[in-house]
Amino acid sequence: AQSVTQLGSHVSVSEGALVLLRCNYSSSVPPYLFWYVQYPNQGLQLLLKYTSAATLVKGINGFEAEFKKSETSFHLTKPSAHMRDAAEYFCAVSVVAGNTGKLIFGQGTTLQVKP
Amino acid sequence: DAGVTQSPTHLIKTRGQQVTLRCSPKSGHDTVSWYQQALGQGPQFIFQYYEEEERQRGNFPDRFSGHQFPNYSSELNVNALLLGDSALYLCASNNYGTGVSSPLHFGNGTRLTVT
Numbered sequence: 001a002q003s004v005t006q007l008g009s010h011v012s013v014s015e016g017a018l019v020l021l022r023c024n025y026s027s028s029v030p031p032y033l034f035w036y037v038q039y040p041n042q043g044l045q046l047l048l049k050y051t052s053a054a055t056l057v058k059g060i061n062g063f064e065a066e067f068k069k070s071e072t073s074f075h076l077t078k079p080s081a082h083m084r085d086a087a088e089y090f091c092a093v094s095v096v097a098g099n100t101g102k103l104i105f106g107q108g109t110t111l112q113v114k115p
Numbered sequence: 116d117a118g119v120t121q122s123p124t125h126l127i128k129t130r131g132q133q134v135t136l137r138c139s140p141k142s143g144h145d146t147v148s149w150y151q152q153a154l155g156q157g158p159q160f161i162f163q164y165y166e167e168e169e170r171q172r173g174n175f176p177d178r179f180s181g182h183q184f185p186n187y188s189s190e191l192n193v194n195a196l197l198l199g200d201s202a203l204y205l206c207a208s209n210n211y212g213t214g215v216s217s218p219l220h221f222g223n224g225t226r227l228t229v230t
Contacts, residue, residue, distance in 0.1 A: 034218060036221075041223070042223050042224075043221035043222050043223045044158070044205065044221040045221070046218050090157050090158070101148040101171065101211070102148065102163060102171050103219065104160070105157030106157050107156060108157050
């Protein structure tokens with residue numbers, strides 16, 4: 001069965017520092033993988049998606065993620081954190097190939113950015 | 116271009132009551148999925164509707180039911196409310212069977228509080 005594990009429920013970085021949010025997945029089929037961001041009192045916004053076309057995926061707001069099949073990982077990074085990046089981040093895997101309506105989400109990682 | 120809209124934004128109900136939440140998908144989308152997000156948790160898939168039929172269902176009891184209308188909008192109904200049903204209910208839309216080319220777009224959710 002597919003599953004997602006996000007390592008670290010809280011991550012704190014200084015403004016301008018590297019952001020690294022970890023995600024490991026378990027999937028019996030080639031996965032569709034996603035990162036979503038949730039700002040307070042809002043829904044989820046898609047940051048980026050893994051399409052199997054490239055292992056390094058670039059998303060919005062300067063974020064990127066690298067798919068590593070050997071490590072079953074899809075970690076999210078940003079070279080330089082900004083105050084506006086403070087939010088909840090969710091990694092997700094699609095359960096059914098071809099139909100991404102049913103996603104399995106990780107528990108989420110809260111990113112705190114200190115001035 | 117209107118995104119996913121949900122109503123109401125907040126709702127307070129008493130145990131045992133019934134509630135109906137509403138969702139209009141993003142323009143151009145034909146599929147609606149519903150998720151429950153408990154406080155401090157990742158979203159959990161409830162069910163997905165396409166062509167007015169439930170296509171997939173998560174691990175939720177029959178107290179949770181839904182409907183999709185010809186204009187693709189959807190309702191989520193919860194009967195016999197329990198305290199544990201208190202959560203943010205998220206609606207998401209995409210196009211059915213298009214895989215990662217049509218990732219989910221989420222609304223801002225309905226915050227349900229059961230007292």
